[in-house]
Amino acid sequence: MAEVEQNQVATSNAVFPEQTLNGVRYHVVHREGIFEHIKSAVEQGHGGDIMNVNIHAMNLAYTDSYFRSILNNSDLVFVDGAGVKLGCKIAGLDVGQRLTPADWLDELFEICSEKKWPIFLLGDIDEMGARFEEAMAERYPGCPFAGRHHGFFDREGEENEQVIEQINSSGAKVLLVGMSMPIQEKWIWDNRHKLNVPVKLATGAFHRIFTGDIDRAPKWITDNGFEWLYRLAMQPHTWRRYILGNPLFMWRVFWHHVLGRRFKDKNA
Numbered sequence: 001m002a003e004v005e006q007n008q009v010a011t012s013n014a015v016f017p018e019q020t021l022n023g024v025r026y027h028v029v030h031r032e033g034i035f036e037h038i039k040s041a042v043e044q045g046h047g048g049d050i051m052n053v054n055i056h057a058m059n060l061a062y063t064d065s066y067f068r069s070i071l072n073n074s075d076l077v078f079v080d081g082a083g084v085k086l087g088c089k090i091a092g093l094d095v096g097q098r099l100t101p102a103d104w105l106d107e108l109f110e111i112c113s114e115k116k117w118p119i120f121l122l123g124d125i126d127e128m129g130a131r132f133e134e135a136m137a138e139r140y141p142g143c144p145f146a147g148r149h150h151g152f153f154d155r156e157g158e159e160n161e162q163v164i165e166q167i168n169s170s171g172a173k174v175l176l177v178g179m180s181m182p183i184q185e186k187w188i189w190d191n192r193h194k195l196n197v198p199v200k201l202a203t204g205a206f207h208r209i210f211t212g213d214i215d216r217a218p219k220w221i222t223d224n225g226f227e228w229l230y231r232l233a234m235q236p237h238t239w240r241r242y243i244l245g246n247p248l249f250m251w252r253v254f255w256h257h258v259l260g261r262r263f264k265d266k267n268a
Helices: 031-044 055-063 065-073 082-091 101-115 126-139 158-170 183-190 206-211 227-234 236-258
Strands: 008-010 015-021 024-027 048-053 076-079 119-122 145-149 174-177 199-202
Touching: 015 082, 024 055, 024 065, 031 048, 031 076, 031 101, 031 199, 048 055, 048 065, 048 183, 055 065, 055 082, 055 236, 065 183, 076 082, 082 227, 082 236, 101 206, 119 126, 119 158, 126 145, 126 206, 145 158, 174 183, 183 199, 227 236
Parallel strands: 024 076, 048 076, 048 199, 119 145, 119 174, 174 199
Antiparallel strands: 008 015, 015 024
């Protein structure tokens, strides 16, 4: 896949500078900037392929050239995670604002309620989709819910086409893709030209946080950069991601941005 050289991403109201960390490009954006970008994408009918990077994403993208290319070419990529923010600080790079989806998606739902933008959830099992739909109806009754579909389908061939048709015919303006990383990002990218939904957000397990099925760390923990430690305590099976992944990410930051060893894309 050919790389696309870009220096900045523009909406009708804002221009977001780009930075590159460990070979991965991200945008320097603040909370209001994301909402402006989403509004612009809905109005224009395109430009809303929105991804995020945390340490796990950075580590995956370091060795997965296709995933890295997706991040480097998506319409908007924001920093989600105190670890990446710290890495950027060590590297002397601007971040803008750390924008964990759980901190701002509620405000997006308020905007969707006001503007009557229907949302669609793709991911997880049917039971969790139903719980999310019920929670949305209770908390945001004015927000149109276009539909939902579980995430356990054949992502190639006829079944995939049927899922795309369901989403397209739903009239959704915002698509939440809640799968694991990088499956969700690759699905959005691979199907972006088939989907007529202007805004496509990779949201992971956000819907489970929204329904209360996953407890989020207290605010004093998230504000001080230790949400990963809380998640590790709650989900010890993820220990490799944090105990091994966090030091590996920081070493790569040191190697490329402190020692100045150039990132070499073996697939370039």
